[in-house]
Amino acid sequence: MARSTSASTTSATPTETFSDLMSKFMTHSPLSDLTWKQKDTPAEYSLDATLYASQQVMSPVKRGDELTDYKLEKHTAQVFPDFYYQFIRNFSKRSCINAAYCDRDLIAFKAAFEGPENDIRRVMASVKSDFADAFKNALGASFDDEYESAFFDRTYVETQFVKRLIELKEWPEFGIRQNVVTDEALSGNVKPYVWFLKAFNFTDTEIWMLVYPLLINGCLSRKDKITFKKKMEICQNKDGTLLDNINEFIDYLVLKKLFVKANQAQVPTTGYVPKENNPDPSKTLLDGNSKVRRDSDGEEELPLEENSNA
Structure with a gap:
């Protein structure tokens, strides 16, 4: 009934x-x-x-x-x-x-x-x-x-x-969903995680503090730590949307080989399985690997910013 x-x-x-x-x-x-x-x-x-x-x-x-x-x-x-x-x-x-x-x-x-x-x-x-x-x-x-x-x-x-x-509502579902979007962030697709945190009223500063540890692959040298810290501070204080700034930070880390995106996102085993009958894990990644551009001296430049909205 x-x-x-x-x-x-x-x-x-x-x-x-x-x-x-x-x-x-x-x-x-x-x-x-x-x-x-x-x-x-x-x-x-x-x-x-x-x-x-x-x-x-x-x-x-x-x-x-x-x-x-x-x-x-x-x-x-x-x-x-x-x-x-x-x-x-x-x-x-x-x-x-x-x-x-x-x-x-x-x-x-x-x-x-x-x-x-x-x-x-x-x-x-x-x-x-x-x-x-x-x-x-x-x-x-x-x-x-x-x-x-x-x-x-x-x-x-x-x-x-x-x-x-x-x-x-059952509070463990928060953690289940957080695990799903965290896995996607490890693949380089931070949008679902950022939106999830914003929906639950996390501040921009709190979101940065939760996202950046996911972008560290293994140990960093002293030089790499300084590079990581400086670029993160620049992106945190830039004008623009939170998601754009985080994506710029990721592009920079990839360019400097400080972050390697997961080859394949995990297909969730929870109630948040994608709607397709045969989900394509590649759909959860960013739109392909960013193409590296070079300047007149042959040095690598940062890729163009994505037009994402937070």
Whole structure:
């Protein structure tokens, strides 16, 4: 029998915010505010509702499109912050409408539009439906019966659904997922690990301190230690995104032969197995080995920076 999804499934005070609820998943420190939900969008900007409604320039997520690395199951409820961080980031990238919907509450989202009321309502309904369909598609089969008729817009996900996940969460799943993304980082693909840590409210400094030990292959000479330390400090203090700076650091270490990427990422044996029936481990690596460029004197140069976003 399907569980009722129309009422709260866990006790909560009326004043609990989404950040309050998400703090129940945090493992290393209390969550004062969900900082990763703050997007790099202007505080005030307008969207032409008539344009979006008439030309249908929004980018609906087609069934089969994957916005997360894995499907969330009941037994993996503990890692919902990681799952939702991926979902929000990737859904937001599809259009400025999607980004505004993920960044603002409904009142502020509606206020961002200019145009006839009917067009505004049409666009708002469209993006809410797109979000709900994409989110439901990202859930695993264990939720099918209980949430067969649920409409997963942001309001529902960030209130009723997250409360249900709090009931289901089992803290060892944090460590299981951390092991998976750590293995990928050892192969040179740090993005899943960085996103995982950001989702659980680790600071940039804390993330650097957790990532850099994975980039040390064996013992380093005194000279290599100095090189490693200096370049890390430069990358830590650079402008740009955290992920871009870490990837630049990795490229430099590879160039100097201070870090050798694992030849093949481990295929996880947990509930986070990739969705493909025959997973290709190479997909978990960076986009191939960076080509080495040489200057006019024949010396190796740093490879071009990847256009990754943290």
